[in-house]
Amino acid sequence: MNEMQITKIFAPAKVNLTLHVTGQRKDGYHLLDSLVVFADVGDRITVRPNDANRLEVIGPKAAGVPTDGSNLVCKAADLFGVPVHITLSKHLPAMAGIGGGSSDAAATVLALAELTGDARLPDVTTLGADVRVCLMRQASRMRGIGEDVSPIEAMPPLFAVLANTGVEVSTPSVFKALECKNNPPMPKKLPRWKTTAAFINWLATQRNDLEAPAIKGTPQIADTLEALNALPDVRLVRMSGSGATCFALFETREQAERAAAVLRDEQPNWWVEACQLS
Ligand SMILES: C[C@@](CO)(OP(=O)(O)O)[C@H](O)COP(=O)(O)OP(=O)(O)OC[C@H]1O[C@@H](n2ccc(N)nc2=O)[C@H](O)[C@@H]1O
Numbered sequence: 001m002n003e004m005q006i007t008k009i010f011a012p013a014k015v016n017l018t019l020h021v022t023g024q025r026k027d028g029y030h031l032l033d034s035l036v037v038f039a040d041v042g043d044r045i046t047v048r049p050n051d052a053n054r055l056e057v058i059g060p061k062a063a064g065v066p067t068d069g070s071n072l073v074c075k076a077a078d079l080f081g082v083p084v085h086i087t088l089s090k091h092l093p094a095m096a097g098i099g100g101g102s103s104d105a106a107a108t109v110l111a112l113a114e115l116t117g118d119a120r121l122p123d124v125t126t127l128g129a130d131v132r133v134c135l136m137r138q139a140s141r142m143r144g145i146g147e148d149v150s151p152i153e154a155m156p157p158l159f160a161v162l163a164n165t166g167v168e169v170s171t172p173s174v175f176k177a178l179e180c181k182n183n184p185p186m187p188k189k190l191p192r193w194k195t196t197a198a199f200i201n202w203l204a205t206q207r208n209d210l211e212a213p214a215i216k217g218t219p220q221i222a223d224t225l226e227a228l229n230a231l232p233d234v235r236l237v238r239m240s241g242s243g244a245t246c247f248a249l250f251e252t253r254e255q256a257e258r259a260a261a262v263l264r265d266e267q268p269n270w271w272v273e274a275c276q277l278s
């Protein structure tokens with residue numbers, strides 16, 4: 001390992017454009033069929049070799065994020081067994097359905113692989129169901145409980161506003177509140193979308209099966225969807241993951257940025273970000 005080396009890596013927000021829950025395994029985990037994409041907003045991580053493991057959590061969303069070994073970046077670094085100093089700059093809200101912890105863990109794995117020169121990535125199953133797709137960092141179809149990931153070729157450009165009122169949501173409780181566990185998957189073969197408009201029209205025919213149970217436990221999600229729906233030029237709104245972050249889709253970056261400015265004016269205390277999804 002190069003002792004002087006410092007590795008900086010971006011941990012993008014994960015967005016579930018679709019999230020179909022298609023079954024449940026005997027161990028309680030749910031089978032999913034999800035179109036997962038990544039935003040150009042996210043956390044930032046710096047990893048450097050050190051005498052002992054050390055974690056510093058900074059940034060606008062650092063409050064409440066664990067600073068001990070339970071942080072997923074520490075668990076990810078432990079897979080390599082070399083002591084490191086990690087600085088985690090949190091910009092994504094936690095427990096928000098945009099995989100902040102999972103994306104941080106995946107980014108840490110990639111940083112440690114670079115630092116140690118170890119090309120073989122470790123098994124990340126123990127870090128969480130979402131970490132595998134976060135290692136890909138590109139539009140993917142995710143199936144199984146998250147272990148079956150295949151990249152989506154040629155996704156049209158897509159722009160979004162992400163919004164979160166600040167309320168945290170527990171993923172297990174949303175899965176528990178889901179009444180029907182056996183919902184239809186996405187089509188076996190996904191279409192080849194030629195334009196952003198065609199892509200959004202198709203997405204509108206798909207679902208997030210966790211949206212209704214999440215709203216039941218967290219009514220603020222309905223308020224978020226309503227506010228996003230009222231924005232100028234908006235084409236589709238939906239919740240990501242198990243919530244509470246919701247997204248509004250747009251055809252251009254300018255439209256997304258204009259809409260984000262409108263929502264920030266209306267709701268200065270919400271987390272609101274315009275971004276590109278890919
Ligand atoms: C729902 C999703 C959709 O992308 O996103 P988030 O809302 O967390 O962002 C993920 O599947 C979450 O993945 P992740 O957050 O890594 O899950 P884990 O830590 O492995 O599991 C947390 C809990 O979620 C439930 N869980 C998770 C994944 C899955 N396929 N079935 C489940 O039932 C289980 O109750 C589990 O105990």
Ligand SMILES: Nc1ncnc2c1ncn2[C@@H]1O[C@H](COP(=O)(O)OP(=O)(O)O)[C@@H](O)[C@H]1O
Pocket residue numbers: 064065066070071072073088093094095096097098099100101102104105169171241242243
């Ligand atoms: N690096 C991290 N960033 C955020 N949360 C983390 C991190 N490591 C561990 N956690 C814990 O993981 C849980 C889920 O957070 P997160 O992954 O952001 O949510 P979600 O799975 O809804 O996208 C929280 O309880 C948080 O305390």
